[in-house]
Amino acid sequence: MHSLFVPQPDLELIHSDIYCRHLDTLNRQQPIIVNEDIYADSGSLLMTAGSRWNLPAADKRRPIRLDAPISHQINLDYCLTESDIYRLIQEHLNGNPELLEIHQQNRFEPILLQLCCNRLLPNPLRVHLTVMQHCLPKIFEHSLFCAWASCLIGRQLMLLPERLSDVFLCGLFHDIGLLYVPPEALDSSEPRSLTLWQQFQNHAEIGAQTLGRFDCLSQEIITGVREHHERIDRTGYPTRKVAEELGLFGQIVSATDILHKIKTRKLAGKHQPLTTCLPHLKSNQAAYSDVVYHAVFCVLAKAEIKLNSSDESESTQLHCRLQQVYPWLLKLTPYVIQVQSAEFHYLDSNEGRAVIELSHEIQNTFRHIGLDALVFQDAEDCSADALRQLDSAMYKLLALLKRFEWSLERLLTVSALVMNKSSRKNLATSLSDYQQILQGAWSHYGLQREPVEIDPPGSDTGPIDKIA
Secondary structure (H helix, E strand, O other): OOOOOOOOOOHHHHOHHHHHHHHHHHHOOOOEEEOOOEEEOOOOEEEOOOOEOOOOHHHHOOOOOEOOOHHHOEEEOOOOOHHHHHHHHHHHHHOOHHHHHHHHHOOOHHHHHHHHHOOOOOHHHHHHHHHHHHHOHHHHHHHHHHHHHHHHHHHHOOOOHHHHHHHHHHHHHOOHHHHHOOHHHHOOOOOOOHHHHHHHHHHHHHHHHHHOOOOOOOHHHHHHHHOOOOOOOOOOOOOOOOHHHOOHHHHHHHHHHHHHHHHHHHOOOOOOOHHHHHHHHHHOHHHOOHHHHHHHHHHHHOOOOOOOOOOHHHHHHHHHHHHHHHHHHHHHHHHHHHHHHOOOHHHOOHHHHHHHHHHHHHHHHHHHOOOOHHHHHOHHHOOHHHHHHHHHHHHHHHHHHHHHHHHHHHHHHHOOOOOOHHHHHHHHHHHHHHHHHHHHHHHHHOOOOOOOOOOOOOOOOOHHHHHO
């Protein structure tokens, strides 16, 4: 399956104007001093060495590209230290009793202290972390969690000390590329357009390129950052590599990434333990390495806080949502099935093949997890654990269906030259109906946005009549 991501040269410099806007914000809170002359790639001088950061007004109104990485050319009045990182992780754990319980049961305190304080970070990387802390605080907190959790998983996998230190840094810096992504692409309160989704996808490559400038970082860290959204079932990005080509670090960080997002988004405010996330990970087990999934399970299982399977209110809520979302899934499946039966010449392309492969993946997932009418008729008598399994399986399907929407949008965009006007109009109409149905399905999860990785029914005639 081909990715929507198209590699570009030096994305850190190409998107440096976004990072400069963050520096403008930080400069209002503490002085940023330029330590060498800063030039645009056109050769024009923007700021002189020794001056305080002050991007010319004209350059604030238009995109700029620099001729060198900006974090190498500035100093902050105060920059995060390795001790600060340790302290902030400790504060995060102390603010969450369950995470602290997991930390203590895994006897991880001396290891965390050693990981944070025994390896000095280059100043430009500490600058990036400081900018993230002030300008993207939620992403910064997410990064602290992923650094901590990645090490717990790495220790469970018995990584040697040097690799354990590396996987810590991989988790800490995996989202550093988001500092170069437009703010509107980071907003998940509304469904992302195809353009915004492509801009968001860039962050994995930008992060890898940013870290690749430092000889003190291993190639395994850089590869892990580049691959932290890849999946072994090839449903990830940016390259959709086959499982055999994926490194361990990307898989570890990927698991911590989704673990934190499920905890803070899907389970937010429900006062449920982190182990509640396991059904959601299990339903996506085909996307993750078995060895990593098993390590996550072992780490969480050491916590004394257990699931409460007798929570009747939760069971009622889950059963109600299953009953509400399932009809929407039935309305979406014809749009997926028709792609495999249609023989349109415009599907003979990278984008067309991506749509077809995703349709196969969705149908296989539907069959594999056994979501059929009989299951839902009997769901009322299921235990809370079983209902969680069904709910997380449905969540996975909706995530795949969202990706299918993006792939259809891409196909519609790139196939304009080979599709006749009638076929293009029919495909656009069908896509519009599909999006409305998908939005209705996501509304039952209390959000109309793309899923954690990762939003009125259509007409009775169905998509096949419209396109064919």
